[in-house]
Amino acid sequence: MPIRPAIIGNWKMNGSGKEVKLVSRFADFLDKHKIAADVMICPPATLIGRAGGAIKGSKLKIGAQNCHVAASGAYTGDVSASMLKDAGAKAVIVGHSERRAGYDETDKQVRQKAQAVIEQGLQSIICVGETRQQFNKGQTLQVVGRQLRGSIPSSATPQSTLIAYEPVWAIGSGRTPKPADILRTHAHLRKTLLKLHPKEGAKFKILYGGSVSAANASDILALENVNGALVGGASLSFKDFTTILRSV
Structure with a gap:
């Protein structure tokens, strides 16, 4: 059975109350x-409740961009998976390269966050990706394989967990790897998933992220083992994001 694609918009630290209208427009489009x-x-976490409330009953779902590993406690400024669930989130992105680089998040921490998300009955979206230096040295497969093995909980299932390959050097740069490079990396991630989960490894969604745009989405989504996209800046544009959706 073919894997149903997933298109996920990551707004990062962008958006205010007025962007709730954009979420409603996306819901109407669907x-x-x-x-x-x-x-x-x-x-952003500040908009999860408002956005979810504005699209009740819609096909569109709302997710979060990060969470703490603990369910509660003395962690000033942090938000737990249970809190995000209470706010209306259906999934949580963990291990994004901007978190790994800016906050020194390790594979172990990403795995703990993913496990916390799964325990709340939410989907974890685990990100992996290499730097430009690692890409130039031909280390992409080694890096993403190691990250995936270290970041995915043993309890992960195709229903609870999505994988997103985001080459760090492509994010927000307007540059994307060559199709052959994406194809090779996604094939390696699939192979790794099959080793980790022999019975269900073929069913996990593997998304591509990194300067996905209205112009290149169709070509990227047509590649084998690319089961959707994690979209950054283009998801803040109604025209661009809906064009990407039509590309599926």
């Missing part, structure tokens, strides 16, 4: 058009 994909927007 109600009016037959899009063969699961679609989600991950706004």
Whole structure:
């Protein structure tokens, strides 16, 4: 059975109350058009409740961009997976390269976060990706394989966990790897998943992220083992994001 694609918009630290209207427009679009994909927007934590409330009953889902490993406690400024669930989130991105680099998050911490997300009945979206230096040295497969093995919980299932390959050097740069490079990396991630989960490794969604745009989405989504996209800046544009959705 073919894997149903997923298109996920990551707004990062962008958006205010007025962007809730954009979420509503996306929801209306999905109600009016037959899009063969699961679609989600991950706004800043401050907008999760408002965005979710504005699209109740819609096909569009709301996710979060990060969480703490603990369910509660003395962690000033942090938010737990249970809190995000209470706010209306259906999934949580963990291990994004901006978190790994800016906050020194390790594979172990990412795995703990993913486990915390899964325990709340939410989907974990685990990100992996190499730096430009690692890419130039031909270390991509080694790096993403290690990250995946270290970041995915043993309890992960195709229903609870999505994998997103985001080459660090491509994010926000307007540059993307060559199709052959994406193809090779996704094939390696699939092979790794099959080793970790022999019975269900073929069923996990593997998304591509990193300067996904209205112009290149169709070509990227047509590649083998690319089961959707994690979209950054383009998900803040109604025209660009809906063009990507039509590309599925």
